[in-house]
Amino acid sequence: MIENLVYGNEKDSTHITLHFKRVYVDEVNTLDNRSAVYLVYSKDNELMYVGETSTLKTRLYVHLTPSSGLDISRDTVGYIDYCYLSMDKYERHIIESLLVMKYRPALNAEDVYTTNKGNHRGKVTKVQFCTVRDMSESGMSRKEVSEKTGIPYSTVSNMSRLQNKKFQLWEQERKSS
Structure with missing residues (x-):
């Protein structure tokens, strides 16, 4: 999946192209513990949640445990699309926010x-x-x-x-x- 995002204002806009990769729940252990934005999909292919993190593998393990506080678990998640990002947390937050505003996932x-x-x-x-x-x-x-x-x-x-x-x-x- 490819996402083209723009943020900022007329005089100073930033254009970003994100190339997402897909991982299934049983493959989360193959991920790197790097900064990323991610989209969690249900087994019915519905976008459930958008997030950002500095440690993708650890964050997804937390999400997939029953006590995470969200309705995300190994029983409900079908797959996760993710994109590693080498940018600061402010820009990751902005990208996450743009994706949340665009898709309005239920858990956000x-x-x-x-x-x-x-x-x-x-x-x-x-x-x-x-x-x-x-x-x-x-x-x-x-x-x-x-x-x-x-x-x-x-x-x-x-x-x-x-x-x-x-x-x-x-x-x-x-x-x-």
Whole structure:
């Protein structure tokens, strides 16, 4: 599978082509423990979950154990499409977020906050929120974060200041993981 993604703004957009490979549940042990984005499919070929990680093999083992907290297990998963990425976690978060927004997998559905302020209407995912918070904590200005992620400055500002209950909840979860 090949995915062509674009993020950023008109003046500074980034184009990425991802070449996904497929692995079945009983082949997870053949994977490398490298940074990647991945898509988990059910045995009925439905996309269940999109994720990103710095350690793919370990992360998938965690997902496939019954106590992972998601409805993902060896009994429900048919296969996983993955793409190794040699980029920082901010860019992996952005790619994950773009894939979540594009496909809306069922197990990522709780991770969306709808914005409806001024001229901007859209959705912000939990992944985008975590990316914005990480970028802000690394010293990037709100303007830089907005330009890099394509999220409006006012929304970035609200995320940075934890302006609503959803953002406060996501921040607690981010800090505890």
